[in-house]
Every structure is written in structure tokens, then in C-alpha cells.
Amino acid sequence: xxxxxxxxxxxxxxVKPSVQRMAxxxxxxxxxxxxxxxxxYNALSPKFPTLSRTTVYNTLKLFxxxxxxxxxxxxxxxxxxxxxTSLHAHFLCKKCGRIYDLPLQxxxxxxxxxxxxxxxxxxxxxxxxGLCKNCKSIM
Amino acid sequence: xxxxxxxxxxxxxxVKPSVQRMAxxxxxxxxxxxxxxxxxYNALSPKFPTLSRTTVYNTLKLFxxxxxxxxxxxxxxxxxxxxxTSLHAHFLCKKCGRIYDLPLQxxxxxxxxxxxxxxxxxxxxxxxxGLCKNCKSIM
DNA sequence: AAACGAAAATGTAATAATTACAAGGTTGAA
DNA sequence: TTCAACCTTGTAATTATTACATTTTCGTTT
Numbered sequence: 001x002x003x004x005x006x007x008x009x010x011x012x013x014x015v016k017p018s019v020q021r022m023a024x025x026x027x028x029x030x031x032x033x034x035x036x037x038x039x040x041y042n043a044l045s046p047k048f049p050t051l052s053r054t055t056v057y058n059t060l061k062l063f064x065x066x067x068x069x070x071x072x073x074x075x076x077x078x079x080x081x082x083x084x085t086s087l088h089a090h091f092l093c094k095k096c097g098r099i100y101d102l103p104l105q106x107x108x109x110x111x112x113x114x115x116x117x118x119x120x121x122x123x124x125x126x127x128x129x130g131l132c133k134n135c136k137s138i139m
Numbered sequence: 140x141x142x143x144x145x146x147x148x149x150x151x152x153x154v155k156p157s158v159q160r161m162a163x164x165x166x167x168x169x170x171x172x173x174x175x176x177x178x179x180y181n182a183l184s185p186k187f188p189t190l191s192r193t194t195v196y197n198t199l200k201l202f203x204x205x206x207x208x209x210x211x212x213x214x215x216x217x218x219x220x221x222x223x224t225s226l227h228a229h230f231l232c233k234k235c236g237r238i239y240d241l242p243l244q245x246x247x248x249x250x251x252x253x254x255x256x257x258x259x260x261x262x263x264x265x266x267x268x269g270l271c272k273n274c275k276s277i278m
Numbered sequence: 279a280a281a282c283g284a285a286a287a288t289g290t291a292a293t294a295a296t297t298a299c300a301a302g303g304t305t306g307a308a
Numbered sequence: 309t310t311c312a313a314c315c316t317t318g319t320a321a322t323t324a325t326t327a328c329a330t331t332t333t334c335g336t337t338t
Contacts, residue, residue: 018304018315037295052317057296074264076212077325078295091258102255106245111267116241118272119230125213127264128250133257157286157333176324191288196325198287216296217324280338287332297322304315 013066023048024059028069028083034090034099036078074099074127087112087124093132100132152205162187163198167208167222173229173238175217213238213266226251226263232271239271 006025010017023044027035035043041056060081063069072080074092080099082090087109089102104126114121131139145164149156162183166174174182180195199220202208211219213231219238221229226248228241247265254260270278 016314020316050317054297054318055316058316071215073212073215073266076210076218079215091255091260093258094261100256100258102258105250105255106247108245108265111244116230116244116267117239118275119232119239119241119267120269120271120275121230121267122233122270123266123268125264125266125268126247127212127262127266128255128258128260129262129264130259131261132259136257136259155285159287189288193289193326194287282335282337284335285333288330290328290330292327293325295322295324298320300317300319302315302317305313306311307313308309308311 009068013068015062015066015068020048020051020055021059021062023051024056025063025068028063028081032082032084032101034072034080034082036075036080038078040081072099072125074125074129089126089128091128091130091132093135094129095131095135098132098134102128148207152207154201154205154207159187159190159194160198160201162190163195164202164207167202167220171221171223171240173211173219173221175214175219177217179220211238211264213264213268228265228267230267230269230271232274233268234270234274237271237273241267 004012006022006029007017009025010021015021024040027040027043037053037056037060041051041053045051060069064071067085070082070085072082072090074080074090075097084101087104089104091100091102108124108126111121111124143151145161145168146156148164149160154160163179166179166182176192176195176199180190180192184190199208203210206224209221209224211221211229213219213229214236223240226243228243230239230241243265247263250260250263252260
């Protein structure tokens with residue numbers, strides 16, 4: 001399924017590989033749940049007992065800078081990360097807090113690189129909030 | 140220019156007026172700079188020396204619930220508030236951190252209320268990031 | 279005008295997210 | 309093997325936000 005290994009992926013994006021970086025990269029390409037730092041840390045620390053939260057922060061910052069992951073600011077409580085870097089929309093359920101991927105509505109992708117009112121767009125974010133499928137069915 | 144007073148605006152949205160609430164409402168309708176709690180608190184505390192930060196938090200939460208202001212989660216550092224509740228897009232400059240209003244691109248407003256993949260959309264957010272007019276000219 | 283009760287405001291303390299930073303560990307080249 | 313650069317770690321500091329108990333305000337009733 002996933003043709004490129006974490007190692008290759010890091011190299012391709014000019015990030016020097018390390019045990020921790022590969023583990024975090026692996027996690028991000030296997031869990032598209034838009035985790036925050038704590039979730040990533042908690043998931044990995046059993047397997048890497050010496051892992052530091054600071055390393056997770058540093059690593060994700062680096063990954064974002066090198067385009068390996070996207071940072072989402074949709075959840076007011078904490079920043080989330082998305083291992084899927086293709087342009088797509090997000091839906092945050094106000095009941096359960098889960099974040100879902102959604103296909104990009106309209107043609108948002110065409111706004112990338114545009115200059116609007118003199119401002120140069122380098123990131124496009126399309127966020128929706130509401131009640132998700134799951135929570136709707138429970139009500 | 141502004142035909143409705145803060146007092147009237149609160150009443151219309153079924154929020155019981157108070158000195159603090161009117162002051163914060165006034166601030167929000169005169170400053171469309173997308174302030175966070177601290178900026179609002181710092182701006183008002185000289186005129187209202189007993190104002191508490193907690194009151195600003197409580198009041199803004201109430202305002203959001205009653206549709207008097209919008210909450211923006213575009214800035215990763217803190218939540219911002221927008222006294223302009225009409226549907227519009229936002230641009231965050233990655234250099235200076237300022238948030239600008241932009242007209243809604245495409246026809247995002249038409250997504251309000253839609254059900255996508257079973258998820259019911261009650262809030263639409265269109266965020267852009269990049270380099271603003273100002274910062275571009277300085278470079 | 280005094281007493282009362284509900285709602286609002288306040289201040290402090292607690293929690294949570296994030297950053298700063300100094301110290302120790304790895305790695306690869308000279 | 310030594311060295312320097314870079315990575316990782318852990319602790320402490322900072323910042324944003326929430327919890328909560330106390331006090332104040334305000335409108336109503338006596």
C-alpha cells in the first residue's frame with residue numbers, strides 16, 4: 001500500500017533520519033486521526049520509553065517546515081497534525097471533537113499562490129464545524 | 140455609521156446588558172483587528188480598572204453562543220474573536236501575525252447547513268496564510 | 279428604604295499547551 | 309579517535325485557559 005518508507009520520505013524532504021523521526025513519521029502515515037502532540041507522545045512512548053515530549057514538538061515543527069505534515073488549527077484546545085499533505089478540507093464535530101477529512105469543496109486548491117488584496121496565499125485551509133455522522137445517529 | 144448601540148445589540152441577541160458586556164461589545168464593533176482575550180483585556184482595563192480577565196473570557200464565550208461575535212482558530216497561539224459576524228474569509232500573515240478580512244472566495248457561504256458525507260455543517264471557515272501586502276512591500 | 283435572591287464580576291488557584299534552555303548522547307567526517 | 313555538529317532529553321518557565329469560591333450588582337419585593 002504505502003510504497004515509500006518513513007526513511008525514504010524523510011530523505012526526499014531533506015530531513016535527516018533518526019529513530020525518533022522515523023517513528024513519528026511512521027505514526028503519522030498510519031494514523032490519519034489528526035493527532036495532537038500528546039496523542040503522538042502517548043502512542044509512541046511505550047515503544048520508545050526515553051522519548052521526550054520536546055522531541056515530538058521539535059520533530060513536528062521540523063516536519064511542517066519541510067512539508068511532511070500539515071498543521072491544523074481547527075481545534076481551539078491544541079494544534080493538530082495531519083500526515084495527509086494533499087489539499088483537502090476538514091470537519092470538526094462540536095460534540096465528539098473528532099476531526100474528519102472531507103474532499104475539498106468548490107475549487108479551493110485553485111486559490112493556492114494567488115494574490116488577493118495584495119496578500120500572497122501560500123496556505124489554504126477549509127474548515128467546517130458541526131455535528132458528525134456518528135453523533136447525529138446517536139441523538 | 141453604526142446604527143445599533145452595544146446595548147441594543149445585546150438585547151437583540153438576548154444577552155442581558157451590563158457595563159462590562161457593553162464595553163466589550165463596543166470594543167468588538169470598533170476594532171476589527173481580531174483581538175484575543177488579552178488584547179481586549181489590556182485595551183479595556185485602563186478604563187475599567189476592576190475588569191477581570193475571567194470576565195472577558197466569560198463574556199466572549201457568551202457572545203459566541205449568542206452569535207454576537209465569531210471565534211477564530213486560525214492563530215495557533217490563541218483564539219481570536221471577530222466582531223464582524225458576516226461570513227467572510229481570513230488571511231493570517233506568517234510574518235507579522237496580523238489577521239486580515241478577505242471577501243469569501245468561491246461560494247463558501249452556500250455550504251452552510253449542507254450535509255457532506257453525513258456530517259452537518261453549521262460553521263464554515265475559510266482561512267488563508269501567507270505573506271501580507273505590508274510585509275511584502277517591506278522585503 | 280431595607281432585605282432578598284438571582285445573575286454577573288472578580289481574583290486566585292489549578293490545569294494544560296507550548297517554549298526555552300542547558301546538558302547529555304549520536305553520528306559521521308577528518 | 310577525536311571532534312564538531314546536530315539530536316534528544318528533562319526540567320523549568322511561560323502562556324492560555326478553566327475552575328471555583330467569594331463578592332458585587334441590580335431588580336424586585338416587603
